[in-house]
Amino acid sequence: MKIPRSYYGTLTADYLAAMSDISVDLAVTIIETCEKYQIVSVDGAVVLDIEKETLSDIMESAGADWQPGDRQAYIEKKERVLAAILKSRYRNLYGLLRQHVSERTYMGIVRNEILVDVQGDDILYQIFTSNILQRNPGDEAPFLEFIQRVCSECKGADGSPVKIKPGCGGFG
Amino acid sequence: MFSDNHANRQGIAVLGFQTNNVDRIRDSYQAIHPNLIHSFECYETPTGGRTKVFQAFAYYSRTQESRPDEDIDVAKSPEKGTLLRFVEVDSEIRGFCILPGLVEVEAVFDAVSQPAYCDHWVSNVFSRTEFLRTLEDTLGFTPKVDFNAGVVAAGEAQIESTVTGNDSNFETGDKLEALKDQSQVFLPINNALSKVGCVHGLLFYFSCVRNDELTVLSLIPRHVHGFLEEIGQGIQHVASRVDDLVDFVERCNRIREITGEVSWQVGRRRFRIIRKILKMMMIGFFFEGLHILENPSILLWNSYRGLSGCYV
Numbered sequence: 242m243k244i245p246r247s248y249y250g251t252l253t254a255d256y257l258a259a260m261s262d263i264s265v266d267l268a269v270t271i272i273e274t275c276e277k278y279q280i281v282s283v284d285g286a287v288v289l290d291i292e293k294e295t296l297s298d299i300m301e302s303a304g305a306d307w308q309p310g311d312r313q314a315y316i317e318k319k320e321r322v323l324a325a326i327l328k329s330r331y332r333n334l335y336g337l338l339r340q341h342v343s344e345r346t347y348m349g350i351v352r353n354e355i356l357v358d359v360q361g362d363d364i365l366y367q368i369f370t371s372n373i374l375q376r377n378p379g380d381e382a383p384f385l386e387f388i389q390r391v392c393s394e395c396k397g398a399d400g401s402p403v404k405i406k407p408g409c410g411g412f413g
Numbered sequence: 414m415f416s417d418n419h420a421n422r423q424g425i426a427v428l429g430f431q432t433n434n435v436d437r438i439r440d441s442y443q444a445i446h447p448n449l450i451h452s453f454e455c456y457e458t459p460t461g462g463r464t465k466v467f468q469a470f471a472y473y474s475r476t477q478e479s480r481p482d483e484d485i486d487v488a489k490s491p492e493k494g495t496l497l498r499f500v501e502v503d504s505e506i507r508g509f510c511i512l513p514g515l516v517e518v519e520a521v522f523d524a525v526s527q528p529a530y531c532d533h534w535v536s537n538v539f540s541r542t543e544f545l546r547t548l549e550d551t552l553g554f555t556p557k558v559d560f561n562a563g564v565v566a567a568g569e570a571q572i573e574s575t576v577t578g579n580d581s582n583f584e585t586g587d588k589l590e591a592l593k594d595q596s597q598v599f600l601p602i603n604n605a606l607s608k609v610g611c612v613h614g615l616l617f618y619f620s621c622v623r624n625d626e627l628t629v630l631s632l633i634p635r636h637v638h639g640f641l642e643e644i645g646q647g648i649q650h651v652a653s654r655v656d657d658l659v660d661f662v663e664r665c666n667r668i669r670e671i672t673g674e675v676s677w678q679v680g681r682r683r684f685r686i687i688r689k690i691l692k693m694m695m696i697g698f699f700f701e702g703l704h705i706l707e708n709p710s711i712l713l714w715n716s717y718r719g720l721s722g723c724y725v
Contacts, residue, residue, distance in 0.1 A: 346659055349659035349663055352663070353659060353662040353663050355659060366658040366659070368658065368662055369650070374424055376421075376422055380422070381643040381644055383647070383649060383650055385652075385653070387652070387653055387658060387662070388652055388654055389657060389658035389659075390591075390654060392588075392591065401586075404586055405585050405586065405591040406583070407591075407596070407599075408557065408578075412576055
């Protein structure tokens with residue numbers, strides 16, 4: 242099942258400006274640069290395998306053509322800008338899971354097109370296969386689902402971890 | 414029997430459960446839903462142990478009088494497509510397999526295999542309440558309202574979905590034990606409320622409203638109406654639990670890449686271009702055959718190096 246990148250997160254000028262503390266105009270300039278170098282698609286999906294150093298080099302090179310004020314503002318906020326661009330790949334997920342998940346896991350979720358659902362303090366990861374036992378293309382057919390239940394690790398009133406119960410995280 | 418009752422399609426014909434009291438389940442069916450009973454067998458093992466197998470049809474057929482989720486009190490006949498199979502094995506003969514030539518062995522997972530454990534099985538039915546009632550009458554299953562109950566929608570597509578199951582008291586602090594536990598059975602049940610959702614090849618993405626809480630990032634393929642119209646009532650999908658889904662899927666995808674099974678959508682026109690390119694690349698890599706099947710999105714190839722693949 243193909244999951245649109247917008248599910249996980251895309252890069253927008255408003256997001257980049259807010260996350261980097263730069264003007265929206267500069268954010269637009271940066272995104273246009275990213276589009277020019279094919280780091281981001283027209284729908285805002287940042288290339289998954291882009292490295293921070295590569296991104297920095299491209300911005301460094303492209304920044305020579307920017308207005309001096311923009312270039313100076315970028316240099317001042319460079320680290321935050323680069324971090325925001327990279328984080329935009331999973332910004333929607335980050336809104337749900339925050340720092341409970343490592344960047345490596347975030348990227349694994351996006352790269353492998355895994356669905357994430359949060360129910361209370363529990364998380365459900367899901368993925369669905371294509372149809373199986375399908376006689377003809379386009380026919381309805383069963384499929385398989387694989388899930389991972391991440392149950393709450395919160396502490397109970399007595400200070401001990403809450404017990405894991407079947408079905409934590411729900412069914413999506 | 415399955416295909417005869419499902420438009421000659423293949424599918425998931427049996428849901429099997431291991432239980433410690435087949436007789437009680439059999440009695441419940443006999444008392445309340447005798448029309449659903451399929452068979453009961455008791456197998457004697459060479460050591461004198463017994464294995465009981467009781468089978469019942471899962472669903473009633475869609476009668477002329479019935480409409481989705483209407484209560485019907487007319488004589489109902491089973492839909493002879495999907496079976497529930499209940500197996501009880503004498504504790505002293507655990508490890509003995511009733512099938513000839515097979516012995517039970519410990520499951521071992523090496524570097525290229527990973528364990529997955531049964532989690533839930535989803536049915537698409539015409540009458541959700543009827544199936545829920547049947548499961549409650551016979552197995553004592555009750556809706557698990559804490560998880561998911563009610564109407565879910567995506568635009569015009571609407572279904573009703575309820576998760577039912579037994580009342581397991583299982584709880585643990587051990588993640589591995591929770592992963593492997595099979596004491597809790599969950600059976601989500603869907604019925605369609607609208608005719609939207611049957612477009613071939615498209616899976617609907619939607620958010621799901623549950624317990625007054627909007628689950629914003631829930632994208633679930635639900636093609637309930639199309640499934641029911643084309644195939645009839647049956648198991649829409651089975652879900653298995655794994656320890657680390659990211660790792661599990663990543664490993665699958667890497668193995669697919671290594672073995673050459675990658676996701677391509679190859680139309681006939683593009684196929685001709687690809688075939689030309691491949692012919693030009695035949696130095697040191699000789700293709701024995703290159704075929705396109707009736708389905709234009711499938712490309713089969715074989716090579717003299719012993720590689721073969723199927724691009725879908």
